[in-house]
Amino acid sequence: MRHLKTALIVVAVVCLPLGLGVRAIGVPTRPGPVAGEVTAQTSDRAQLVGTYQMVGRETKDEDGTWRPTPNFNSIGYITYSDTGYMGVQVMPNDRTPFASNPPTPDEARMALQGYSAYYGPFSTDADADGKFVIHHRVGQIDPGGEVDAKRFYDAEGNRLILTPAAADGSKARGTRRILWERLPDVPLSDEAQRFVGFRQLLYTDRYTERDGRLVSHDRRNESRAGSYIIYTPTGHMMVHLMAREGRTPYAGATPTPDEALAAYRSYTGYFGPFTVHEQDDPPYVVHHQEGRPRPGPPTDAVRLYELDGDVLRLGGRPRVSDGEATGGHLYWELLPERPE
Numbered sequence: 001m002r003h004l005k006t007a008l009i010v011v012a013v014v015c016l017p018l019g020l021g022v023r024a025i026g027v028p029t030r031p032g033p034v035a036g037e038v039t040a041q042t043s044d045r046a047q048l049v050g051t052y053q054m055v056g057r058e059t060k061d062e063d064g065t066w067r068p069t070p071n072f073n074s075i076g077y078i079t080y081s082d083t084g085y086m087g088v089q090v091m092p093n094d095r096t097p098f099a100s101n102p103p104t105p106d107e108a109r110m111a112l113q114g115y116s117a118y119y120g121p122f123s124t125d126a127d128a129d130g131k132f133v134i135h136h137r138v139g140q141i142d143p144g145g146e147v148d149a150k151r152f153y154d155a156e157g158n159r160l161i162l163t164p165a166a167a168d169g170s171k172a173r174g175t176r177r178i179l180w181e182r183l184p185d186v187p188l189s190d191e192a193q194r195f196v197g198f199r200q201l202l203y204t205d206r207y208t209e210r211d212g213r214l215v216s217h218d219r220r221n222e223s224r225a226g227s228y229i230i231y232t233p234t235g236h237m238m239v240h241l242m243a244r245e246g247r248t249p250y251a252g253a254t255p256t257p258d259e260a261l262a263a264y265r266s267y268t269g270y271f272g273p274f275t276v277h278e279q280d281d282p283p284y285v286v287h288h289q290e291g292r293p294r295p296g297p298p299t300d301a302v303r304l305y306e307l308d309g310d311v312l313r314l315g316g317r318p319r320v321s322d323g324e325a326t327g328g329h330l331y332w333e334l335l336p337e338r339p340e
Contacts (some may be wrong), residue, residue, distance in 0.1 A: 044124035044131060045340050048080040048153065051232040052160050052180035054090055060175045069176075074114070075291055077271055078162075078180060079232055080122060084338030085198040086135055087119040087230045087238050089271045095295035103294075105257030108264040111295050112255065117141040117269055118149075119228040119240045121338055129171035130154075133162075139227065139242040141267045141293070144249020158182040185233040191278040194307055195231040195285070199332035201241070202311070209318070209325045229312075229332050237274040237287055242267045264293060272298065285314070310334035 054076040057069040076090025092114040098107050118140035124133050135149040150165040152174070160180040166173035188196070203220035223244060230238040243266040250259050272290035277283060287301040303314040311333050318327035 043340055044126075045080075045084065045122075046082065047155055048122075048124070048133060048160070049082045051077060051079045051183050051234045051236055053077055053183055054178065055181045056179040058177050058179065066177065076116070077183075077236060077238065079230055079236075079238065080133075081198050081230075082337075083198060083335060084121055084123075084340070085119070085228075085335055086122040087198070087228055087240060088135075089115075089117040089238055089240075089269060089291060091115045091291045091293075097296045098294065101294075103261070103264070105261040109255060109257045109260035111293055112141065112260050112264060115141060115293055117240060117267070117293070118145070119230075124340075127169075132165065132171075139240055139267075141263065141269075142250070143247035143263055143266070183234040183236070186235040188233065188235065189276060189278065191283075192276040193233075195237075195274070195276065195312065196233055197231060198335045199229050199312060200335055201225050201227040201229070202331040202333050204328060204330050206328045207326070210323055215324065229314075231274060235273050235275075236271070238269070238271040239287070240267075240269045268293060270301070 054074060056072050057074075058066045059069055060066055073093045074090055075093055076088065078086065078088040080086045095111060096107075098104075098111070103111065118135065118137045120138035121136045122133055123136065124131065126132065130152055132150055132152045135151065137145065137147050137149060150169060152163040152165060152171040154161040154163075158181055160182065161177055162180065163171055163174045163177040165171060166175070201224055203222045203225055205220050206216075206218040208215040208217075224241050225244060227241045228239070247266050248259070248262065250256075250263075255263060270287065270289040270292035272288045274285055274287050276285045282304050284302050284304050287303065289299050289301055291298075302317060304317060305315075306313040311331055313329050313331050315327055315329040318325040
């Protein structure tokens, strides 16, 4: 399995019981520069590879001076893989939890304000304004958002600055930029390293067991196929789960309460550190959720796991009632490397 070159994170899915060992997306074993090191041979993709934490935003004054956005109070991660994929999730801190579950339309609209999440391949290029990366969004929390997002980038040590292109595609007329800090890789067990990489969802299923014997096994459900789960060498993970059909773009620039509720219901995910417990029976991985679309304090999601070649099966602990155990699984397949 492939490993990401450096570290950072930006969802919950269930898969067949499996076991994990503490580990985050790892750095590739192929020969090359160390994480974050730029050499004459370093490709544009390689310069971006890693996991970064959001550390600030800036806006441009009329005189062209970049100034920090007042009252910055957000958390999030962006990850670029050496195989050509990316994922990001960012959210404001101090959001108001829902009064009940499911949320009201107004609560859903408040929860989505300032929450950014998307995933897909990325490519690099350059023009007269400098080097840029294009995020080819195959999925995003905004059902009608921009598909190919152009971001000019500047790397300064461990700092990455992304400047969204202006409407005319230029950097000079851009008025905002996002500041990211590269996270260091962490020691991972051999088992945890097997998790590292970008995977897409193949399908989900449901099952019922009695006395350890399979009673029923539902057919595969591919309604969210193509969603991503990401594990990084920095010890972070991120999941994006999106419905493949039935997502309607907002009528205006911002969603109505009902539009926000529909978007919230059709897209879920989360991000944060992960640890693998491969010595337990059954083995499991813990997703330490620092953030997710549903407001609330950080929480831990325990997932039983099984690794079979390039396929990772994840699932919550089964529910037991009247002697029967019921549960579900998600099957994630490692994505192939994309050409540069």
